[in-house]
Amino acid sequence: MESFFSEDYEAHTIHNWIDRANVNSTERELIDKVLKNKDSIAMEAGTGSGVIAFYLESLGVKEVHAFDIIEAMVTKARNSAKERNSKVNFEQANAIALTCYADSKFNYLFYLQQVLSMVPYKELPSALKEGLRVGSDDATYVFSFMDFSSRWYNGLLLFLRGIALLLQGVKPKYRGIPELVVDGKYNFKFFGKNQFCIQWYRLREIEALVKKMGYQVLESYSGGQIYSNSQQNLFLICKKKV
Numbered sequence: 001m002e003s004f005f006s007e008d009y010e011a012h013t014i015h016n017w018i019d020r021a022n023v024n025s026t027e028r029e030l031i032d033k034v035l036k037n038k039d040s041i042a043m044e045a046g047t048g049s050g051v052i053a054f055y056l057e058s059l060g061v062k063e064v065h066a067f068d069i070i071e072a073m074v075t076k077a078r079n080s081a082k083e084r085n086s087k088v089n090f091e092q093a094n095a096i097a098l099t100c101y102a103d104s105k106f107n108y109l110f111y112l113q114q115v116l117s118m119v120p121y122k123e124l125p126s127a128l129k130e131g132l133r134v135g136s137d138d139a140t141y142v143f144s145f146m147d148f149s150s151r152w153y154n155g156l157l158l159f160l161r162g163i164a165l166l167l168q169g170v171k172p173k174y175r176g177i178p179e180l181v182v183d184g185k186y187n188f189k190f191f192g193k194n195q196f197c198i199q200w201y202r203l204r205e206i207e208a209l210v211k212k213m214g215y216q217v218l219e220s221y222s223g224g225q226i227y228s229n230s231q232q233n234l235f236l237i238c239k240k241k242v
Ligand SMILES: C[S@@+](CC[C@H](N)C(=O)[O-])C[C@H]1O[C@@H](n2cnc3c(N)ncnc32)[C@H](O)[C@@H]1O
Pocket: 013, 017, 020, 045, 046, 047, 048, 049, 050, 051, 052, 067, 068, 069, 070, 073, 093, 094, 095, 096, 112, 113, 114, 115, 118, 119
């Protein structure tokens, strides 16, 4: 499957996320808040080890589907499903083209953690469009994004990296910021032109984009408003625009 990641970045993502075993309090709070009907079909995007999908199943959701772009993640999640006798269906798929899912299939769609901030900026509209396609008319969506305003130095990093890129003859990419720390060590390639960039958004900006794409925003939070362990995230609870 074609990926947005370099081999290095894929290895870094696997290293950081493949062993995650528990959902955090913010995720629990958001899921418990929106999940009113368990006789439903839920989807989790960028599932990694499957931890959020398994949590949804443990709550009694009738049918749970989850996908990830990285094959090793899907293999790990499928193996865990076998071990725990789970019926969650795991697919390898890219959020921008969910060909494995039929139109209007899901009642709840969870895009938690950084999955949408790992989608390149110019591809984000395609991912949001796919979400609309696979959601039922009354579907509920929970989106999470990295919050640009949560780190005072993000503007400075963008500025300095912009200059470094121009000096290397490259036009800086919108909002993208490489990881500062990779596998526990400072990322000394931060100013290099081939770094994978996480997209950071301001709340008003992402609300505007999501609305433009055809969603209505029911609630929005910056992470610190829910629990301190998600201070760098923005959360939107959305429905389709009617
Ligand atoms: C930050 S990890 C979170 C994993 C998992 N949801 C968890 O909470 O432990 C984000 C995941 O999104 C996946 N991902 C990133 N971009 C994706 C895309 N375009 N389509 C599908 N999965 C993607 C990554 O491979 C990674 O496993």
